[in-house]
Amino acid sequence: MTASRAxxxxxxxxxxxxxxxxxxxxxxxxxENSFLLTGFNPIIYSHPVVAIVPRTGEPIMLVHAxxxxxxxxxxxxxxxxLYGAWSDKVTMGPNWLDALGTILxxxxxxxxxxxxxxxxxxxxxxxxxxxxxxxxxxxxxxHFIDHVRLIKDADQIAMARIAARIADAGxxxxxxxxxxGVSEREIALQSMHVMNQLWSxxxxxxxxxxxxxxxxxxxxxxxxxxxxGDRMFFNCDNPTQRQPRRGEAVSVFIWTNxxxxxxxxxxxxxxxPLPDAHRRALDTILDIRETxxxxxxxxxxxxxxxxxxxxxxxxxxxxxxIPGRIGHGIGLGAHEHSSLDARSELVLEPGMxxxxxxxxxxxxxxxxxxSDTILITEGGCEYLTQSRGGYIEV
Numbered sequence: 001m002t003a004s005r006a007x008x009x010x011x012x013x014x015x016x017x018x019x020x021x022x023x024x025x026x027x028x029x030x031x032e033n034s035f036l037l038t039g040f041n042p043i044i045y046s047h048p049v050v051a052i053v054p055r056t057g058e059p060i061m062l063v064h065a066x067x068x069x070x071x072x073x074x075x076x077x078x079x080x081x082l083y084g085a086w087s088d089k090v091t092m093g094p095n096w097l098d099a100l101g102t103i104l105x106x107x108x109x110x111x112x113x114x115x116x117x118x119x120x121x122x123x124x125x126x127x128x129x130x131x132x133x134x135x136x137x138x139x140x141x142x143h144f145i146d147h148v149r150l151i152k153d154a155d156q157i158a159m160a161r162i163a164a165r166i167a168d169a170g171x172x173x174x175x176x177x178x179x180x181g182v183s184e185r186e187i188a189l190q191s192m193h194v195m196n197q198l199w200s201x202x203x204x205x206x207x208x209x210x211x212x213x214x215x216x217x218x219x220x221x222x223x224x225x226x227x228x229g230d231r232m233f234f235n236c237d238n239p240t241q242r243q244p245r246r247g248e249a250v251s252v253f254i255w256t257n258x259x260x261x262x263x264x265x266x267x268x269x270x271x272x273p274l275p276d277a278h279r280r281a282l283d284t285i286l287d288i289r290e291t292x293x294x295x296x297x298x299x300x301x302x303x304x305x306x307x308x309x310x311x312x313x314x315x316x317x318x319x320x321x322i323p324g325r326i327g328h329g330i331g332l333g334a335h336e337h338s339s340l341d342a343r344s345e346l347v348l349e350p351g352m353x354x355x356x357x358x359x360x361x362x363x364x365x366x367x368x369x370x371s372d373t374i375l376i377t378e379g380g381c382e383y384l385t386q387s388r389g390g391y392i393e394v
Contacts, residue, residue: 005076008153011037011059017144018055024112025104026053026141027129030120031211032332033145034061035260039076042067043209043217047084048096051077054107062099065089097132104133115141146337150329151351156261157375160331160353162206163256163263164373164384170195170224171265171387174252178269179394184226184239187252191224195256206258211332221262223255228271232367246272249282251369255334262334264355265385266371270393278366279391281318285368286390288312288358296356296374296381302344309358310342318360326358330373352376353384 014037018026028034028051035041037051038061047064049071054060060079063071065086072080082091083099092099104110110133116126119142130138152160173194177187199208199222210221227234228244232251244250254265268282288309295305309326313319329336331353338346340354357371372385 004078007058007076008155010148010153011053013148013151014053014145015055017148018053018115021115021139021144022113023115023139023141024055024109025107026115026145027051027100028053028117028141028145029125030117031213032149032260033117033120035211036145036149036332037077038071040067040071040074041207041209041211041260042070043212043219045212045217046214050096050100052100052103052107054109060103062092062096062103064096065091097128100129101132104136109136111135113137113139115139115144117142117145149331149336150338150346151349152261152331152353152375153351156331157351157353159206159258159261160263160373160375160384162203162258163261164265164386166195166198166203166208166222166258167254167256167263167265167373167385168387169198170222170254170256171252171267171385174224174226174254175267175269175388175392175394178226178244178250178252178271181243181271183241183243184228184231184250185241187226187250188224188239191252191254192222195222195224195254196220203258207260208257209260210257211260221255221257223253225253227251227253232268232369233361233363235369244271247275249274249278249366249368251367253369257334260332262330262332263373263384264330264334264371265373265387266357266369267387267389267392268368268370270391273393274366277362280316281360281362281366282368282391284313284316284318285358285360285370289356289370292356292358293381296348296376298348298350298376298378300348302338302340302346302348303342305340305356306342306344313358313360318362321360321362323359323361327354327356327371329354348376350376350378 034051050062118140174191210218229248325341327340329338
């Protein structure tokens with residue numbers, strides 16, 4: 001047992017959703033979700049971290065003995081259990097499945113209603129759990145966990161501000177590097193160098209690790225990539241030695257995180273004056289972004305932001321180039337589940353964090369890529385990323 005630590009409000013919100021649905025316990029394996037309700041990111045997930053959330057009481061974290069010391073130093077949960085074998089660690093047994101069954105027995109819910117992440121869990125793991133707990137009833141946790149993740153707690157918002165500040169520093173450096181006409185790769189490397197310097201000097205107690213997988217980890221999640229000229233149409237690619245040519249634009253994409261919470265900052269930078277058609281596309285997007293700004297407040301539907309963008313693009317003659325969405329949720333994921341599109345039924349609420357990035361891809365003309373990380377407040381919104389906006393020409 002660790003010393004007693006305060007639990008964040010998101011634990012209570014998950015339990016409220018469980019009570020409404022008659023769920024006795026929720027079992028979370030997805031790295032972002034187990035972190036959400038334990039506070040522990042081992043970076044490498046070859047041994048699962050399981051967050052076990054009963055309908056009442058505190059969550060339990062089940063973790064491999066190899067991660068014991070790291071987990072106890074990081075997690076906010078007070079009840080940490082071990083499985084597997086490692087040195088002199090005392091564990092519940094050789095595997096997580098038996099340990100999980102024992103814990104659920106202690107909670108008195110082995111035959112109860114259990115929620116699992118059906119949109120994440122491999123079929124083989126689902127079969128393992130169902131075979132081990134034949135009297136339990138299983139329901140899907142995916143949707144209500146996504147719903148809880150929409151609203152950020154105060155600790156998460158504080159980390160988003162740090163991530164955004166680091167992203168702004170990276171963008172400032174990227175703009176300077178574009179002005180020098182260096183390659184995509186050099187823009188990315190120098191931008192990431194500046195971000196890491198700021199992290200090292202100003203945030204000694206903040207981690208920037210991202211969430212890994214069964215086969216690899218992400219020890220540093222301060223990412224920059226750049227795409228020059230027609231490579232902007234790739235949307236995402238490893239930066240190359242390609243250098244921008246005069247009259248081309250460069251898209252700079254920056255993702256950062258602080259203690260697991262992400263920020264995104266993206267800009268389109270003109271390397272010298274752009275051709276008129278490309279400049280017009282860029283100006284159209286900048287105008288639409290200003291139109292949307294007063295709409296970003298509690299009560300606005302996601303769909304209304306999309307439809308206002310669509311109307312602006314159609315009015316400017318870009319009716320054939322409407323994007324599928326104009327932004328997305330952000331937080332534990334750089335691309336969380338919610339999309340700002342025409343089909344969304346979501347409504348903006350205080351505490352929501354999302355990116356606003358209406359953009360154009362016009363074949364033969366050019367592309368735009370501009371994104372900010374935005375927090376919805378009680379009275380409107382706050383741009384967390386604050387690097388230079390508008391038309392940027394170097």
